[in-house]
Amino acid sequence: MNAPETAAAAAALAELTAREAGVTISELHELDEMHDACRLLDRVWRPDPGNPLITPELLRVFAHSGSYVVGVRHGGRLAGACLGFLATAGLHSHIAGVVDDVRGRNVGYAVKLHQRAWALARGITTVTWTFDPLVSRNAYFNLAKLGAVPSEYLADFYGAMRDEVNAGTETDRLLVRWELTAAPPDRSAAPPPDRGPDPAAVHTVIGLDAGPDGRPTAGRLDGDTVLVRIPPDIEALRRTDPSLARAWRHALREVLGGLMADGRTVTGFTRDGWYVTEQSQENPA
16 A cells, blocks of 8 residues: 555544544644643643643644644534644654543544544654553553554653642653554454463563552563553552552563563553563564
8 A cells, every 4th residue: 555545544544433433633723722722631631720731822833833733522612632743753642631521432542543644644654652551541542452562661751740640650651653554453353362461371471460469569570471460540549549559650660661671572461451571573582
């Protein structure tokens, strides 16, 4: 498939997915739209009033200079927004948010497919972004559903953040790369089969698991495949047991971050909460 056909197919897939989600997605240009988008992102992330996530003026500069600034509309009202800016790798998707009453409608997936089509139409073949590696639903969405691949573990990347989502936790992130010229996500296919822990499997070991008390327990790192568990709901755990949530943060940093620093490749994430890491072919043990 040549580049124009890829871009056209991507645009058709994005439009169909948005229609099925009941939303429209389009670029924002006017200053009043930027104000609306900033207010929406503030409702989602709930930052300190003195420390906004982004200002309308800066958002307009991004849009005017050719970056990705879009709004998601549902029933005629703004229900989501996303910012991505041009970067060395291609496009870096910086922030996105949707209001609570449109969650669970595949809106996030529709936004990513719109972003993919937008990038391919401009000759951009790679999108990067970061996410909290302890948030299981995001790990599954990014790695299993979209097929993005982690390229770097970033310890406390943003430092202390003053919003209600990130307050009180160190901001470790996984940087992922989404190669857009690979096969597009298959909307009709079943989710990929889980590759959960099978201690009897040859050369497969468990590098991090939960102990009987729910605390992280380090294991072995010497297998060809090393499985790394995270809690099912770290956001709830931060509210109910901040100390335990911090213990998981540090354990994941040491184990998953250490494996990636040693050249391991994260090849998947299972629905029941395991990162799958394998020895890189370029970096054999």
